[in-house]
Amino acid sequence: MMKLEAIIQPSRFESVKDALREIGIEGMTVTEVRGHGRQKGHTEVYRGREYTVDLLPKIKLEMVLPDGVVNSVVETILKTAKTGKIGDGKIFLSRVEEAIRIRNEERGENAL
Amino acid sequence: MKHRGGKCFFIMALMLGAMVLEAATLSARQTTTSSPTILSSATPPYAGSPATSEKQENSRAVNEKLAQLDQRVTAAQSSADNAWMLVSAALVLMMTGPGLALFYGGLVRRKNTLAIMMQSFMLMAVITVMWALVGYSLCFGGNGPVIGSFEHAFLRGVGAEPNPDYAGTIPQMTFMVYQLMFAIITPALITGATAERMKFSGTVVFLTLWFLVVYAPLAHMVWGKGGFLNASLGGKFPTLDFAGGTVVHISSGVSALVCALYLGKRTGYPRQPMPPHSLVLSFIGACLLWVGWFGFNAGSALASSPLATSAFAATHFATAAAALSWSAAEWVKNGRPSALGAISGAVAGLVAITPAAGFVAPMPALAIGFIAGALCYWMVTKVKAIFGYDDALDAFGVHGAGGTIGALLTGVFAQQVINPIYGAGKPVGGLDGHWGQVGNQFAGVLTAWAIALVGTFVLLKIVDAITGLRVSEEQEIEGLDITQHGEEAYNLES
Numbered sequence: 001m002m003k004l005e006a007i008i009q010p011s012r013f014e015s016v017k018d019a020l021r022e023i024g025i026e027g028m029t030v031t032e033v034r035g036h037g038r039q040k041g042h043t044e045v046y047r048g049r050e051y052t053v054d055l056l057p058k059i060k061l062e063m064v065l066p067d068g069v070v071n072s073v074v075e076t077i078l079k080t081a082k083t084g085k086i087g088d089g090k091i092f093l094s095r096v097e098e099a100i101r102i103r104n105e106e107r108g109e110n111a112l
Numbered sequence: 113m114k115h116r117g118g119k120c121f122f123i124m125a126l127m128l129g130a131m132v133l134e135a136a137t138l139s140a141r142q143t144t145t146s147s148p149t150i151l152s153s154a155t156p157p158y159a160g161s162p163a164t165s166e167k168q169e170n171s172r173a174v175n176e177k178l179a180q181l182d183q184r185v186t187a188a189q190s191s192a193d194n195a196w197m198l199v200s201a202a203l204v205l206m207m208t209g210p211g212l213a214l215f216y217g218g219l220v221r222r223k224n225t226l227a228i229m230m231q232s233f234m235l236m237a238v239i240t241v242m243w244a245l246v247g248y249s250l251c252f253g254g255n256g257p258v259i260g261s262f263e264h265a266f267l268r269g270v271g272a273e274p275n276p277d278y279a280g281t282i283p284q285m286t287f288m289v290y291q292l293m294f295a296i297i298t299p300a301l302i303t304g305a306t307a308e309r310m311k312f313s314g315t316v317v318f319l320t321l322w323f324l325v326v327y328a329p330l331a332h333m334v335w336g337k338g339g340f341l342n343a344s345l346g347g348k349f350p351t352l353d354f355a356g357g358t359v360v361h362i363s364s365g366v367s368a369l370v371c372a373l374y375l376g377k378r379t380g381y382p383r384q385p386m387p388p389h390s391l392v393l394s395f396i397g398a399c400l401l402w403v404g405w406f407g408f409n410a411g412s413a414l415a416s417s418p419l420a421t422s423a424f425a426a427t428h429f430a431t432a433a434a435a436l437s438w439s440a441a442e443w444v445k446n447g448r449p450s451a452l453g454a455i456s457g458a459v460a461g462l463v464a465i466t467p468a469a470g471f472v473a474p475m476p477a478l479a480i481g482f483i484a485g486a487l488c489y490w491m492v493t494k495v496k497a498i499f500g501y502d503d504a505l506d507a508f509g510v511h512g513a514g515g516t517i518g519a520l521l522t523g524v525f526a527q528q529v530i531n532p533i534y535g536a537g538k539p540v541g542g543l544d545g546h547w548g549q550v551g552n553q554f555a556g557v558l559t560a561w562a563i564a565l566v567g568t569f570v571l572l573k574i575v576d577a578i579t580g581l582r583v584s585e586e587q588e589i590e591g592l593d594i595t596q597h598g599e600e601a602y603n604l605e606s
Contacts (some may be wrong), residue, residue, distance in 0.1 A: 044387060047445050047456060047506060048493025087334040 001096040001109060002070045006061045007033065007089040008081040013059045019080040023072055027112070029062040039087035058089060064096050066109045162412060186281075193281040196291055196416035203407025204293035206231050208300050211404050215397030215459070216304055219505045222389040223307045223591025225601035231303040231315050236296050238320055243292045250328040251291065252278065255338030257348075259329045264288075277337045277345065279414040282375060290411060295331070298360045299323055304507030305368030308386075309378050309588050312596040314581040318571055326367060326567040330560055331359050341556050344533055352526055352533070352541070352549065353557030354423065354441060355412035357519040358465025360558040365512025366564035374572045377502035379588050386504075391452055398455035401429055405462045409469035422530055422566070423469035427462065428475035430527035433481030434461025434488075441489045453489070460510050464518030469539060471533070476525035483521065484514050516557055523553035 013030075020028070034055040041054030065073055074091060080104060082088055101111040119276040186451035197434060213232040217225050239247065246265050252275075254261025264270050267288065275284040299319040306315065333339040334353045341358075343350035378386065388394060409427040413420035438457025464484030465477055472480065492509035503509060526541025526549060528534070575581060582588075587595035594600060 045442075045448075045450065046387050046452055048445075048489075048497065049382070051387055053385075 001064055001099060001112065003062070003064045003094045003096045004066060005069065005094075006077050006081070006091040007035070007058050008061065008077070009083060010059050010100055012081045012083065012088075015080045016061070016077055018110075019076045020073065024106045025063065025065075025069070025073060025077055027063060031062070033058050037087070037090070056081060056087070064082045064099055064112055066112055073074060121557055128240050128446050129354050134237065150292065159536075175391060190281045190283075193415040193417075194283065194286055196420065197279075197411060197414065200295050200407035201290040203288070203404045204290070205236070207404035207408065208293075208297045209236055211397050211400035212297060212399065214393045215401060215455075216307065216394075216505055218390040218393030218395070218397060219304075219309050219388045221386055221591070222601060223593055225389065225393075225593060226599060227312065227592030228303060228307050230312070230597060231319075232300045234298045234312075235319060238316060239299065239323055240292060240298045242320060243288075243295055245480065247295060247323065247328060248288050248291065251295070252288075255336075256332070257338055257340040258333060260332045260336050274409040278335075279416055287414065291331075291389060294356055294408070295323060295327060295361060297366050298327055298356075301360075301364035301369060301507055301511050302368045304505035304511075305372040305503045306375055307504040308592065309375060309504075309582055310371075311580060311583050311603045312592070313579045314463025314575055317579055318575040318581070321571050322367065322568065325571060327359070327364055330363050330563055333559065334359050334556065341471045341559060343552075349550055349552050350534075350549075351519075351552050352471055352522045353467045353519065353556060354470035354522075354531075354576060355409045355466045357464075357522065358517045358556045360556060361463045361466060361511040361515025362519065362560040363564045365510070365515050366561050367568040368507035369501065369512055370565060370568040371572065372501045372503040372508065374569070374576075375502075377500075378504060379585050384501075385394035388452065395455055398458055400452065402458055402462065403430070405466075409466060414421065419470055419531060425474055426469045428479030429474050429477040430465035430468075430484070431458050431461040433478045434458060434464065434485030436491045437482045437485030439485075440458050441486050445493075456492070456506070456510065457485040457575075459540045460484045460514045463488075463511055463514035464521070466515070467519045468522040471522055471526035471531050473525075473527060473530055474526075476521075476543070480521050480525065484517055487517055488514050495604055496508050499514075516561075519557050519560075520550065520553050523550035552573055554558055 006016075010032075017028075035059055036054050036056050039056060041052050044051045044053055061077075063073075067092040070093065074093070078093060078094060098107065099109070100107050117409050124295055131262055145520065209229075209232055213229040216232070217229045220228050227401045239271060244267055246262065248270065249264035250260045253263035253265070269286050270284045272283045272285060274282055275287060277285045278284075299322055302319065302322070303310075303315065314559050333341045333347075334351055336341060337345045338347075339345070340348045341353075342349040343352050351358060369494050380386070405422055410420040410424035435454050435458040438460065442453040443449045461481040461484050464480050465472075468477070468480055491513040492503075492506045496506070496509055501508075502507055522541065524542040527543050528536075528538060528540045531540065532538065533540060541549045572581065583592065583595060
């Protein structure tokens with residue numbers, strides 16, 4: 001089992017979600033987050049005072065996947081979330097030791 | 113504040129009515145050969161002569177009719193004026209809540225939204241009560257040069273009868289309640305400078321005292337009978353202030369500066385960003401201010417008269433011009449005109465035209481607006497940064513500066529064709545050739561600045577000793593909504 005965390009542009013979220021549904025991925029947890037990597041923020045001016053807004057709104061997708069589908073999910077996200085500009089985000093993958101479904105206590109990939 | 117056109121019109125109507133009546137009576141009495149002066153009551157009575165007695169009867173009937181007509185004309189004018197003045201009073205209250213509350217509420221950070229709105233609302237309550245007890249009387253009672261008297265304390269003698277010194281066609285009760293709305297918004301304007309760091313208790317105590325010590329004397333000097341700055345009721349330095357450039361805007365704006373300096377900067381200012389939390393709220397607030405200001409300025413004609421129309425138009429033109437000039441300045445400077453800039457410019461225009469509204473023609477109004485928009489832009493973007501005071505929501509930059517330039521320009525642009533306040537044909541402002549008026553305006557401006565500076569400083573010292581003025585740093589960081597009121601503006605997840 002792998003945990004996938006993807007931070008993407010808010011404008012690409014709907015496309016990514018639809019594309020994932022097409023390859024059969026239904027479950028995901030989505031959070032609206034703020035942050036930045038190499039992307040510079042923008043400047044806002046209120047009555048002459050300039051504020052540099054460097055924490056930009058992003059969408060974070062989290063999902064835990066059976067090993068077999070990880071590659072296709074990563075490819076799908078890469079394809080649909082890319083705009084080619086700085087600020088498109090990142091994907092992180094990590095091993096997951098265990099998953100337990102609370103309703104019936106199923107364990108492992110069956111719980112996903 | 114004078115209206116002559118209306119009176120002329122009614123006198124003419126009265127004369128016309130008398131002529132019609134006279135003609136009708138004459139045609140009914142064809143047997144009478146010569147027609148005596150009907151209005152004359154000096155006709156000696158010839159008892160025993162039936163013809164003369166009939167004539168007398170007729171004359172009395174006509175006189176009665178005329179008296180009735182006179183009464184009805186007065187009543188008609190009174191009810192027309194009263195309708196407009198009651199609407200105006202409501203419009204001016206709308207400027208504080210929701211107008212100013214939304215305008216300021218949107219400009220603060222989210223954690224201080226309710227606190228700043230609550231300050232405006234609490235003033236609606238506190239000043240109203242103070243007004244009934246002593247406030248109205250201190251502003252408009254008696255005829256002293258500096259402050260009113262206790263003549264109308266507890267609203268004694270304030271009823272349906274007009275007070276001919278101020279507004280001869282409307283019940284004094286209407287005049288009283290209209291002026292009350294000005295007394296409410298003036299201290300509320302100051303909360304823009306103390307925003308996000310002043311205690312609620314300190315704010316209420318300070319502004320209540322401020323109303324008694326700064327507002328009431330100034331209102332009496334400029335508008336009260338005998339006040340030494342009063343232009344229409346025998347002031348030594350007749351200052352033209354149609355709707356409150358000195359009384360409302362200079363007083364609150366300059367006091368705001370003193371408050372900002374006394375309280376010190378907000379924690380983190382100017383290092384930490386403090387952008388407005390909702391310009392949508394501010395936008396709605398500013399639009400309500402614009403609309404409400406018609407009650408403020410056009411209502412200050414104190415009658416539903418052509419002068420009210422003139423003030424209405426001047427107000428509108430100046431506001432539009434100021435919104436444009438602030439936006440243009442911003443466009444040139446930042447490459448983009450902002451919504452906050454446009455609405456701030458509009459408010460600056462409204463402030464600057466306030467003293468001038470009932471004295472200037474539309475073209476000078478445009479000029480006043482253009483100048484005020486650019487000046488206030490410069491005040492809040494440049495001057496504030498140079499001196500480094502934290503006038504959080506720019507109460508001084510907009511009201512202090514806009515009020516001052518407006519008061520001075522009133523002396524330049526006032527014209528007797530708009531408002532012959534010194535008598536028919538007598539020059540009023542610089543455009544009429546009476547440049548001395550600019551000097552009078554200076555006297556008014558200096559007086560207002562002086563009272564605001566000294567009064568505010570002394571009161572801040574006193575209130576600081578009683579309740580304290582500033583919240584603790586922890587409370588400031590947590591926000592005034594929670595620490596002062598125990599609630600939050602937005603519980604969107606609940």
